[in-house]
Amino acid sequence: MTGSLNVVGYGLSAIGPGIGVGIVFAAFINGVARQPEARGQLQGIAFIGFALSEALAILGLVLAFAI
């Protein structure tokens, strides 16, 4: 079995964005639970926050294969 150490590094680097995505959706769920009628507005913000923190993981993935 062969492999690249890059991918192990990518696994470690994905911890941060994973925590970030978790915090974003936790805040989203909290917000909807407190104020269900704000769901539409919060959904857009939540997905943008999710996309921004996920971008880090995706950049890591690309670099894991590129370098």
Place this chain on the structure above:
Amino acid sequence: MTTLATAPAPGFDAPGVDAFDLPPIFGPVTKPVVLLVLSAVIIYVLFRLAVRRPQLVPSKGQFMGEAFHGMVRNTIARDMIGPEFLRFVPFLTALFAFVLVNNLFGIIPLIQFPTFAHPGVPYALAVIVWLVYNTVGIRHHGFFGYLRVSTWPPDVPWWVRIILTPIEFLSNILLRPVTLSLRLFGNMFAGHLLLVLFVLGGDYMLFVADSITLKLLSPFAFGMAIVFTFFEAFVQVVQAYIFVMLTASYIGSAIADDH
């Protein structure tokens, strides 16, 4: 026993980047090229059928087309862009349909290749989006006005500005298309690789490996492939949504007046 150690290790050869180098069908035309054309044809035909005979009480096809358009208009464009959103709805709807169909190619049997798993395709889309939001911003504010809106947030002390303005310029003008395209590419690439890994792994366990235990366990690998196919369906829809959502928010921030 020493010969065993030096012999090439037999075992499962995990798929890598080379799983995406598909052979050309004819000339320079490869599978993604065919899929891109196919997706354009599918979207054109579906929307044509949807508006063929517009009626006050819509038929099923018309209803689905209108629901799709209305979803982009109400939940993406109106929330993100503001009062001038109607101008951008056709662009956003087309973009959403294009990304969605190309993503879903990844799980449709016999096609099973998300076009955006080749980075060149999302790069091209990101260039289009970059041109659109910058053009819209420059036409709305003028060139220097647009630069001021996107890199010069008001009410910031001067010593913060020294750091903040270059960062805002980098992130708003240069890095947005990069992250926009890499996000889509990375998700499709990783998802396709995941499915290929589980299917090839199950295939190896069932047909190549000698151990009877591995043969008996191979249904779990195929089962995981099926589970992850559903997960990929979810990811593909969400990524298409996010792509259009971010495009709309870039356009919205480019034409925002009170920043």
